[in-house]
Amino acid sequence: MTALLPPRRTLADREDVLGAMLLGPALAYVILLVGVPFAFAIALGFSNATAGSLSFGWAGFHNYGAILGDPIFLRALRNSVVVTVGSQVLVVILATAAAQVFRATFRGKRFARFVLLLPWAVPVSLAAIAWTWIFDSTFSVINWTLKAAGLLHGWLYWLGDPALALFAIIIVQAWRIFPFATVIVLAGLSSIPQEIVEASIVDGAGFWRRLFRVELPLLLPVVAVAVLFGVVYTATDLGVVYILTGGGPANTTHVLPTLAFQRGILGADLGQGAAIAVFLLPFLIVVAIGMLRLAHRTEVGGAR
Amino acid sequence: MKRVALYAAALAFTVFAGFPFYWMLITSFKQNRDLYVGASDSSHIPWIFNDPPTLDHVKLLLGQTDFPRWVLNTLVVVVAVVVITVAVAVPAGYSLARLVGRWGERMGMGIFFTYLIPPTLLFVPFSRLISLLGLQDSLGALILIYPTMTIPFCTWLVMGFLRSVPWEIEEQAMIDGYSRLAVILKVAPRLIVPGILTVVVFSFTLVLQEFVYALTFISSVNKMTVSLGVPIALVRGDVYHWGALMAAALFTSIPLAIIYNAFIDRFIQGFTMGAVKG
Amino acid sequence: MDLSTRDGEFLVLLGSSGSGKTTLLRMIAGLEQPTSGEIHIGDQRVDRDVPPRARGIAMVFQSYALYPHRTVFQNIAFPLEASRTPRKQIEEKVRWAAEMFSISRYLDRYPRQLSGGERQRVALCRALVRDPKVFLLDEPLANLDAKLRNTARDDLKRFQRQIQTTTVYVTHDQVEAMGLGDRIVVMERGKVRQVGTPQEVYEDPVDTFVATFVGQPPMNLLDTGDPSLPPRTLTGFRPEHFLPQSVFGSGEDLRTFRFAVRRVEYLGSDRYVYGSVAGSGTPDATIIAKLPATIVLAIPEGETHEFAVPRRALRYFDPETGLRR
Numbered sequence: 001m002t003a004l005l006p007p008r009r010t011l012a013d014r015e016d017v018l019g020a021m022l023l024g025p026a027l028a029y030v031i032l033l034v035g036v037p038f039a040f041a042i043a044l045g046f047s048n049a050t051a052g053s054l055s056f057g058w059a060g061f062h063n064y065g066a067i068l069g070d071p072i073f074l075r076a077l078r079n080s081v082v083v084t085v086g087s088q089v090l091v092v093i094l095a096t097a098a099a100q101v102f103r104a105t106f107r108g109k110r111f112a113r114f115v116l117l118l119p120w121a122v123p124v125s126l127a128a129i130a131w132t133w134i135f136d137s138t139f140s141v142i143n144w145t146l147k148a149a150g151l152l153h154g155w156l157y158w159l160g161d162p163a164l165a166l167f168a169i170i171i172v173q174a175w176r177i178f179p180f181a182t183v184i185v186l187a188g189l190s191s192i193p194q195e196i197v198e199a200s201i202v203d204g205a206g207f208w209r210r211l212f213r214v215e216l217p218l219l220l221p222v223v224a225v226a227v228l229f230g231v232v233y234t235a236t237d238l239g240v241v242y243i244l245t246g247g248g249p250a251n252t253t254h255v256l257p258t259l260a261f262q263r264g265i266l267g268a269d270l271g272q273g274a275a276i277a278v279f280l281l282p283f284l285i286v287v288a289i290g291m292l293r294l295a296h297r298t299e300v301g302g303a304r
Numbered sequence: 305m306k307r308v309a310l311y312a313a314a315l316a317f318t319v320f321a322g323f324p325f326y327w328m329l330i331t332s333f334k335q336n337r338d339l340y341v342g343a344s345d346s347s348h349i350p351w352i353f354n355d356p357p358t359l360d361h362v363k364l365l366l367g368q369t370d371f372p373r374w375v376l377n378t379l380v381v382v383v384a385v386v387v388i389t390v391a392v393a394v395p396a397g398y399s400l401a402r403l404v405g406r407w408g409e410r411m412g413m414g415i416f417f418t419y420l421i422p423p424t425l426l427f428v429p430f431s432r433l434i435s436l437l438g439l440q441d442s443l444g445a446l447i448l449i450y451p452t453m454t455i456p457f458c459t460w461l462v463m464g465f466l467r468s469v470p471w472e473i474e475e476q477a478m479i480d481g482y483s484r485l486a487v488i489l490k491v492a493p494r495l496i497v498p499g500i501l502t503v504v505v506f507s508f509t510l511v512l513q514e515f516v517y518a519l520t521f522i523s524s525v526n527k528m529t530v531s532l533g534v535p536i537a538l539v540r541g542d543v544y545h546w547g548a549l550m551a552a553a554l555f556t557s558i559p560l561a562i563i564y565n566a567f568i569d570r571f572i573q574g575f576t577m578g579a580v581k582g
Numbered sequence: 583m584d585l586s587t588r589d590g591e592f593l594v595l596l597g598s599s600g601s602g603k604t605t606l607l608r609m610i611a612g613l614e615q616p617t618s619g620e621i622h623i624g625d626q627r628v629d630r631d632v633p634p635r636a637r638g639i640a641m642v643f644q645s646y647a648l649y650p651h652r653t654v655f656q657n658i659a660f661p662l663e664a665s666r667t668p669r670k671q672i673e674e675k676v677r678w679a680a681e682m683f684s685i686s687r688y689l690d691r692y693p694r695q696l697s698g699g700e701r702q703r704v705a706l707c708r709a710l711v712r713d714p715k716v717f718l719l720d721e722p723l724a725n726l727d728a729k730l731r732n733t734a735r736d737d738l739k740r741f742q743r744q745i746q747t748t749t750v751y752v753t754h755d756q757v758e759a760m761g762l763g764d765r766i767v768v769m770e771r772g773k774v775r776q777v778g779t780p781q782e783v784y785e786d787p788v789d790t791f792v793a794t795f796v797g798q799p800p801m802n803l804l805d806t807g808d809p810s811l812p813p814r815t816l817t818g819f820r821p822e823h824f825l826p827q828s829v830f831g832s833g834e835d836l837r838t839f840r841f842a843v844r845r846v847e848y849l850g851s852d853r854y855v856y857g858s859v860a861g862s863g864t865p866d867a868t869i870i871a872k873l874p875a876t877i878v879l880a881i882p883e884g885e886t887h888e889f890a891v892p893r894r895a896l897r898y899f900d901p902e903t904g905l906r907r
Contacts, residue, residue, distance in 0.1 A: 026396030
């Protein structure tokens with residue numbers, strides 16, 4: 001098979017052309033169907049477009065003025081922050097603890113791991129509907145269990161009371177995200193070089209000192225990744241709130257995505273919907289910066 | 305002593321993660337009179353079968369609701385989206401990993417970041433776009449839009465995967481007389497089949513789990529996907545048929561969970577971008 | 583195995599990978615448990631329930647295992663913090679150790695900013711501050727480049743002489759072992775083959791494994807077919823003793839060989855001559871002669887020459903067991 005090939009470079013050799021061709025469709029998709037709509041989303045915030053017609057008229061800051069004076073919007077903004085921060089704090093605590101448990105070997109570990117992953121694997125909407133049933137005012141299993149354990153003396157109207165409902169939302173978000181965070185932390189734990197852990201053992205560090213002085217600091221980049229993704233998944237999530245409370249009772253548990261949906265899609269006011277959704281950007285920018293910092297750290301050979 | 309604490313903790317986490325699914329399970333098969341007992345009634349234990357289990361809810365789900373139709377719709381969308389994603393993301397990932405050099409890394413990151421732009425921001429302009437294209441209330445809308453979620457992440461997955469596959473094999477092929485194109489067509493697929501598999505699985509799970517776009521674009525009950533139809537449309541009047549609802553949730557969750565378990569390590573590699581040696 | 587160290591000695595565990603040398607070291611450290619037997623450190627029995635930190639040992643890993651998120655100072659201070667030493671004492675001790683290894687100016691840097699040799703010294707400092715009864719070193723020179731290794735070896739030996747702490751050192755490099763060890767433990771596949779000073783191990787190997795493992799190039803072994811020996815006995819002699827007959831003075835008791843020379847390698851300070859010896863029971867075995875540059879006699883390839891070995895340099899081995907007769 002050593003026939004001499006023509007020395008000319010054919011098109012099939014031009015790596016740059018090939019590279020561009022292979023990359024083309026993806027770039028086109030991303031630019032046309034993500035980049036452009038993204039820009040359009042921001043532009044819509046300044047328009048008075050509605051879903052009914054294909055009109056587009058400039059409205060300046062009218063939408064923003066309207067929503068910033070709207071107590072429902074301000075509440076939704078506050079809720080978004082509360083739910084995101086609250087659930088992620090829970091997630092970090094749960095995930096680091098669960099990772100410690102699941103790095104050990106014990107009987108039934110495979111089954112436990114399978115169950116642990118269920119909240120993350122199941123579609124958001126189905127998990128949400130299951131939790132709606134669990135939190136149901138009349139039939140709630142949680143109420144029954146708490147009462148049977150002697151911990152509940154009144155009654156908890158989970159989804160009917162604004163504060164309780166928000167708390168319920170936080171629980172559901174933490175519940176569905178912590179398995180994902182746990183797996184990431186577990187992977188991080190196993191990537192700590194064995195010899196460093198052994199060195200700390202030989203150096204005389206007990207379990208807790210090892211955990212807090214050696215392992216957790218080395219885990220920081222990994223935990224950060226988990227938190228960043230968790231923030232994105234929680235702040236931008238519509239399913240849990242929409243199905244659990246629909247934003248109620250009386251618009252008290254709206255978060256930015258659900259309010260944007262209600263006003264923009266159901267209410268057909270595209271301009272206002274877009275303006276509301278734009279307030280998600282701060283969350284995303286913080287995450288993007290966080291990711292870039294992390295990537296830079298590992299490139300420069302950060303902690304290795 | 306430490307052993308006991310370990311098992312207790314493992315049990316606690318497992319129960320916390322799993323009890324909703326257990327609840328789903330028994331709700332699906334409980335008779336209505338065993339199910340709809342007020343929780344304030346302490347004499348009735350909701351966690352067990354007080355009456356023998358029944359298949360009534362399952363029968364209702366499969367026979368008298370649109371659930372089978374939704375499953376079909378979902379499958380159609382899944383197949384289409386998977387095909388599009390593999391066809392677009394895999395070559396793109398290959399190109400970024402092998403062919404484009406230094407700014408390939410930057411572009412790869414850029415593409416990955418578009419994954420972070422959420423549906424709940426884009427659905428507003430998309431609704432206008434879908435109306436423009438006349439795709440409202442159709443599966444075509446989903447088939448068009450879902451790849452915007454799968455392509456960025458899967459391109460990144462393929463990139464990462466290729467970085468761990470030695471390129472000497474391809475270079476050897478080029479020395480042996482294949483052009484770059486021939487190498488791509490002949491040699492590369494075999495090397496990255498596991499990566500392609502991960503792309504397929506990820507796209508599959510993402511389509512099954514997606515709710516926001518489905519909610520935005522689909523209004524007719526017979527066009528809904530499972531993830532949309534179950535929580536929204538399994539309602540008769542004002543009444544939620546919880547038994548059937550939970551059965552539907554269960555049937556959808558189990559296969560997904562099995563798949564997730566098998567592929568979780570690969571996904572994590574993609575998510576952590578090499579911050580962790582997967 | 584039954585092994586004991588002498589106080590303050592530098593003991594080297596020598597063997598190839600899989601010989602068990604690292605496992606033995608880790609058992610002494612307490613990172614692995616023996617399936618049977620006892621380990622004593624000082625007058626304390628440690629193998630059953632005594633954790634590493636209570637054994638009075640300090641260990642330097644092959645990768646140095648420095649804590650990447652802590653400065654050099656904090657790395658060295660870590661074991662002292664673990665034993666709850668007062669702040670002021672920690673400061674003094676760390677600075678003292680850093681002085682000893684001349685790394686005081688790096689105290690505020692991070693491990694990733696240091697070179698391999700500097701990191702190794704930090705690891706040694708960290709071990710030093712524990713005032714251990716035993717130092718355990720796992721191939722600490724393996725990651726350094728060749729030039730650095732010689733000076734590092736010298737530094738290590740002088741340092742150990744100075745502090746006079748018993749040291750157990752693992753390596754697969756027999757040159758290192760010979761240079762560093764007060765005594766060498768030659769190990770193979772989990773068993774101790776020989777324990778002795780470098781001289782004993784080199785000149786009086788106890789079996790064919792030790793004879794061929796120690797020494798570069800390895801000892802020549804062949805069946806000379808000598809009728810005065812039991813049949814198939816292996817006769818061994820080191821390449822540096824295998825020289826052209828004309829080099830030896832008269833009056834030396836020699837064993838002569840007809841050496842068919844295949845190839846000569848000129849290596850500057852030595853010449854290696856590869857060939858085979860006629861009339862032996864193993865005619866295909868490659869025999870090597872190591873001629874110092876001071877012997878200028880020409881050795882053309884392809885010819886047969888008269889070579890000889892002083893009888894006192896011959897060693898005899900049983901062909902079945904490999905043991906020395």
